[in-house]
Amino acid sequence: xxxxxxxxxxxxxxxxxxxxxxxxxxxxxxxxxxxxxxxxxxxxxxxxxxxxxxxxxxxxxxxxxxxxxxxxxxxxxxxxxxxxxxxxxxxxxxxxxxxxxxxxxxxxxxxxxxxxxxxxxxxxxxxxxxxxxxxxxxxxxxxxxxxxxxxxxxxxxxxxxxxxxxxxxxxxxxxxxxxxxxxxxxxxxxxxxxxxxxxxxxxxxxxxxxxxxxxxxxxxxxxxxxxxxxxxxxxxxxxxxxxxxxxxxxxxxxxxxxxxxxxxxxxxxxxxxxxxxxxxxxxxxxxxxxxxxxxxxxxxxxxxxxxxxxxxxxxxxxxxxxxxxxxxxxxxxxxxx
Amino acid sequence: xxxxxxxxxxxxxxxxxxxxxxxxxxxxxxxxxxxxxxxxxxxxxxxxxxxxxxxxxxxxxxxxxxxxxxxxxxxxxxxxxxxxxxxxxxxxxxxxxxxxxxxxxxxxxxxxxxxxxxxxxxxxxxxxxxxxxxxxxxxxxxxxxxxxxxxxxxxxxxxxxxxxxxxxxxxxxxxxxxxxxxxxxxxxxxxxxxxxxxxxxxxxxxxxxxxxxxxxxxxxxxxxxxxxxxxxxxxxxxxxxxxxxxxxxxxxxxxxxxxxxxxxxxxxxxxxxxxxxxxxxxxxxxxxxxxxxxxxxxxxxxxxxxxxxxxxxxxxxxxxxxxxxxxxxxxxxxxxx
Numbered sequence: 283x284x285x286x287x288x289x290x291x292x293x294x295x296x297x298x299x300x301x302x303x304x305x306x307x308x309x310x311x312x313x314x315x316x317x318x319x320x321x322x323x324x325x326x327x328x329x330x331x332x333x334x335x336x337x338x339x340x341x342x343x344x345x346x347x348x349x350x351x352x353x354x355x356x357x358x359x360x361x362x363x364x365x366x367x368x369x370x371x372x373x374x375x376x377x378x379x380x381x382x383x384x385x386x387x388x389x390x391x392x393x394x395x396x397x398x399x400x401x402x403x404x405x406x407x408x409x410x411x412x413x414x415x416x417x418x419x420x421x422x423x424x425x426x427x428x429x430x431x432x433x434x435x436x437x438x439x440x441x442x443x444x445x446x447x448x449x450x451x452x453x454x455x456x457x458x459x460x461x462x463x464x465x466x467x468x469x470x471x472x473x474x475x476x477x478x479x480x481x482x483x484x485x486x487x488x489x490x491x492x493x494x495x496x497x498x499x500x501x502x503x504x505x506x507x508x509x510x511x512x513x514x515x516x517x518x519x520x521x522x523x524x525x526x527x528x529x530x531x532x533x534x535x536x537x538x539x540x541x542x543x544x545x546x547x548x549x550x551x552x553x554x555x556x557x558x559x560x561x562x563x564x565x566x567x568x569x570x571x572x573x574x575x576x577x578x579x580x581x582x583x584x585x586x587x588x589x590x591x592x593x594x595x596x597x598x599x600x601x602x603x604x605x606x607x608x609x610x611x612x613x614x615x616x617x618x619x
Numbered sequence: 620x621x622x623x624x625x626x627x628x629x630x631x632x633x634x635x636x637x638x639x640x641x642x643x644x645x646x647x648x649x650x651x652x653x654x655x656x657x658x659x660x661x662x663x664x665x666x667x668x669x670x671x672x673x674x675x676x677x678x679x680x681x682x683x684x685x686x687x688x689x690x691x692x693x694x695x696x697x698x699x700x701x702x703x704x705x706x707x708x709x710x711x712x713x714x715x716x717x718x719x720x721x722x723x724x725x726x727x728x729x730x731x732x733x734x735x736x737x738x739x740x741x742x743x744x745x746x747x748x749x750x751x752x753x754x755x756x757x758x759x760x761x762x763x764x765x766x767x768x769x770x771x772x773x774x775x776x777x778x779x780x781x782x783x784x785x786x787x788x789x790x791x792x793x794x795x796x797x798x799x800x801x802x803x804x805x806x807x808x809x810x811x812x813x814x815x816x817x818x819x820x821x822x823x824x825x826x827x828x829x830x831x832x833x834x835x836x837x838x839x840x841x842x843x844x845x846x847x848x849x850x851x852x853x854x855x856x857x858x859x860x861x862x863x864x865x866x867x868x869x870x871x872x873x874x875x876x877x878x879x880x881x882x883x884x885x886x887x888x889x890x891x892x893x894x895x896x897x898x899x900x901x902x903x904x905x906x907x908x909x910x911x912x913x914x915x916x917x918x919x920x921x922x923x924x925x926x927x928x929x930x931x932x933x934x935x936x937x938x939x940x941x942x943x944x945x946x947x948x949x950x951x952x953x954x955x956x
Contacts (some may be wrong), residue, residue, distance in 0.1 A: 351803040388805075400874070416862055426800060430808045463763060463850040466688040468725075471767045471847065492853030498862040507851075510808065513800040514848060515855050517831030523858060525753055525835040533887035540887035547880030550870035554863075 283312060285594055286369035286378040287587075289319035290347045291385025292580045296320065299384065300327035302587025306595075307335040309588065314338040314377060321363040344368045350580065354388030358396050366390065370397040372575040380574030380594045382565065384587060388512075390577045391427035391568060398573040401603070404611045405432070407570035408439040409509065409577060410446060411516055416500035421447050423504065425566060427511035436460065436477035436506050437484065438610075442569040444486055445505040445609045449600060456503035459492035461511060468493075477506075504524065548612055565590030567597065569606060574598050620649060622931055623706035623715040624924075626656035627684045628722025629917045633657065636721065638735060640926025643932075644672040646925065649770035650932055651675040655683065656702040681705045687917065691725030697735050703727065707734040707777060710910040717911030717931045720904065721924060722903035724850075727914045728764035728905060733784070735910040738940070740947045744907035745776040746846065746914060748853055753837035758784050760841065762849035762903060772823065773797065773843050777948075779906040780841035781823055782946045793840035796829035798848060803828075814843075902927030904934065906943060911935045933948060 287303050289296040296319050296349050303315045317324050321343040328339050346364040348357045361367055370393045371377035383390050387409065394407055409427035413420050423443045428435055440458045460478055462470040470478070470589060481488045492505050497515070507515075533540045544551075565586070568575035576594040578587050580582040597603075624640050626633040640652045655663050658680040665676050668952050683701040685694045692950055698704055703722050707730045710756035718726050724746065731744055739858045746764030760780045765772055784793040799807040806828060807815070818825045825842050829842050834852070844852075870877045881888075902923070905912035913931040915924050934940075 350801070351805070353805050387801075416865070429800060437760045461851060463766060463847050464687070464724075468688070468690050494851040494856075495858030495861070497855055498858035510800050511848060511851060513833040514844075514852065515800060517860060518834055518852050518855060519831075521832030522856060522894035524832070526863075528753070529891045530887070537887060543882070543884030543887070544879045545880070546876045547884060550867070550874060550877035550880070554866045554870060570807060 283595060284314045284316055284378045285591055285598075286316045286318055286342075286372045286381045287591065288365045288369050288383035288385050289324050289364040289397040290344070291383040292578065292582060293583070294583060295384070296323050296582045297327060299581065299587055300324060302582075302591060303339060303590035304328065304331045304335055305584055306591035307331075307338050309592055312592070314340070315591065316340045316342050316369075316372060318342045318344055318369045318372070319347075325617055342368060342372070348386050348389045350369055350386050352386060352389060354386065354392040354394065356391045357386070357389050366393055367397065372400055372539035373575075379598045380576070382576045382578060382587070382590050382594050384578035384580050387426045389578060394568045394571040394573065394575045397573070398571045400571060401570055401607050401610055402414060404442075404570040406435045406438070408435075408442055408570050409445065409512075409567045409568050410443060411512070411567050412451070413497070413516075415498050418500045418503065420497060420500060420502065422497065422512055422516065423452075423503045423506055423569075424509040425516050425567060425588065426509045428509045430510060431473060431477075431508040432475035433473055436473070436508070437480040438570065439506045440481050440486055440488070440504065441484070441610060442606055443506065445606050446567065446569060447503045449602065449605055450597065451503075453503050455487050457487050457489050458490050458504040458506065459496070459502040459506035461505055462491035462493065462496075464491065465493060473508075475508070481506075528555050539554050543616055565593055567593075572603060574603060620932060620935060621651045621653055621711045621715045622928055622935075623653045623655055623679070623718045624928065625702045625706050625718065625720035625722050626654040626661050627702040628720040629683070629915065629919060631918070631920060632721070633660050634664060635921045636676065636924055638921035639919075639928060640676060641665065641668045641672055642921055642925035643928035644668075644675050646929055647932055650928070651707075652711065652928065653677045653679050653699045655679045655706045655709070656680055656684075676740060679709070685723050685726045687723050689726060691723065691729035692733065694723070694726050694857075695730045703730055704734065707731070710912075711735055717929050718914070719913045719915060719927050721915035721917050721919050721926070723838060724914060727912065731908040731910065731912045735908045735912070738907055738909060738947055741775055741779075741907040743772045744905050745772075745779055746849075746903050746905050747780060748849070748903045749788070750834065750853075752835050755837045755840065756788055757834060757837060758788075758841045759834065759849050759853065760906075761846040762847045762853055764854060764905060765846045766802045767847060768810065768814075768845040770813035770817050771811055773810070773845070774817040775907065776843045776939050777818050777823055777825070777841065778821070778947060780843065782943050783904065783906060783939075784840045786939065786942055787934065790792055790840050792824045795823050795825050795841040795843065796827060796839040797825075798834075798842055798844035799828035799830065800876070801828065802830060810845075818843075823937065837947075840897070880892055882914070891903045902930055904939075909940060911940060
């Protein structure tokens, strides 16, 4: 199995993607990775890897990069020799089995649609994020692929998210909720209200609206929202975590008691933090396109990138794209959308 | 000064609103409070208060309640004898100087518009929430008053939020940002992009887009978004806080080391948590209407309600509504909106 890795995407490229590729190859002995990017920069980063890893790492040279500030669809159309576009082309031509990138989220979603194409019946792809919450994992979808949605998009996110949780988190009949500004039927806007009707009429295990506080409380296996809302939420959570960390750090620096306390609490803190380490959850899958595409957070370091690569490999091994294609086709036949 | 308190609103009514009224009267010796609600339920809750507090508490009997599931504007029009509508009527007739409620957010926003009326030049009122963030307070606005917004609404939230932070948090030339799904100009949807243009053309201290993670990091004094997004964000933050608390509690129960650690860390934890105690921040002001209206979280207990009442009293003492009216009139004259 060959996975194309956008070695130039993200804040710590190409160093961290290259380290991540080495870690992933160590973990999965049958995995090969094509590092797509500036070969002069990549070569010194991988040449010291042990032989049985190095032999599974190839370099595909490109001399353009899509930046965070580039317009998603324009950059995909114009930067033909960028690491991201070349990686997608490798998946389209079946040279690679999937692609992983920590680059521009919009460009990854746009590239997935423009270069790989949508699965028949799917209007817009969805970018999901698996969040570790109370007593379960919740797939929040969309988190930035489709900024604003039509009701049909939200229904299809619910369908794809449900399939993803069934197949890849082994959840029997995943529960689905739609994010709104309250639990009551009167909440939401016109789009959310229409989407509620569509999802209720489907055969999904739909349980109504979820509020913001319900996500961390693990109210359901899948929570659906538009990409704007999902993006703001996961970034807000990230910012809150950093704020808390920095506040406690300041306490340790200026006071002695918390230092002693930390000594005793460290194992408990490690256990709790380990439970909520979002980096372990294999990146964010782009669902609804003809290929295995996984987006990693732009600030990711090697470990998170390695988890995303192995997550993509699992998705490919279990024929993830085919399973979604079949289920969506069945749903369309049954008149579920 | 007389403030009308909706004694029947919120999850713990009428007990907690009544306790909150007693606390607020103890704190502000010139404050009187009209408890609006079921007099039979309210009487036993306040009769034991010390004489100089009891003498400043009056009861206005009503026999209807607007619930969380009621449609906002319908309930304001139909439930004429509800505690919320009667409270608003007292402000409209100048019998009371302001109103505080922990009831249905949408109904409070609708009642403020329908019964008190908008300040001339204001299209939609905004519900703000003052959040304790890194090294400052940030006013997030709107958090549920106007679910979806036009660009002009977002501009006016920016104007009113800026005035609020200037007058009530003593911030010189408050910085304003617009919430989006990324920092780059290309982010956001059509509404956000048009609002950006309007705010840039105003004389506000506008600094561009804020991402979700920037809110806890204290990037600016005012962060503007639509009411759907703001509502989801503050509730998500609330849920995350509860999740962390419950996780650490479990650790203390099942292990000894964290118990010892907690003993040493308790002062530091209290300091950090005290800094982020959202209940201290005086409730959420409804800005842009002809009256002082403060919404308190539905789950609030007496302390939070007391803080909201004293916050409303401060707003009234400083002629908050007149100051916003003047500044908006000046802005309209200068062609800022």
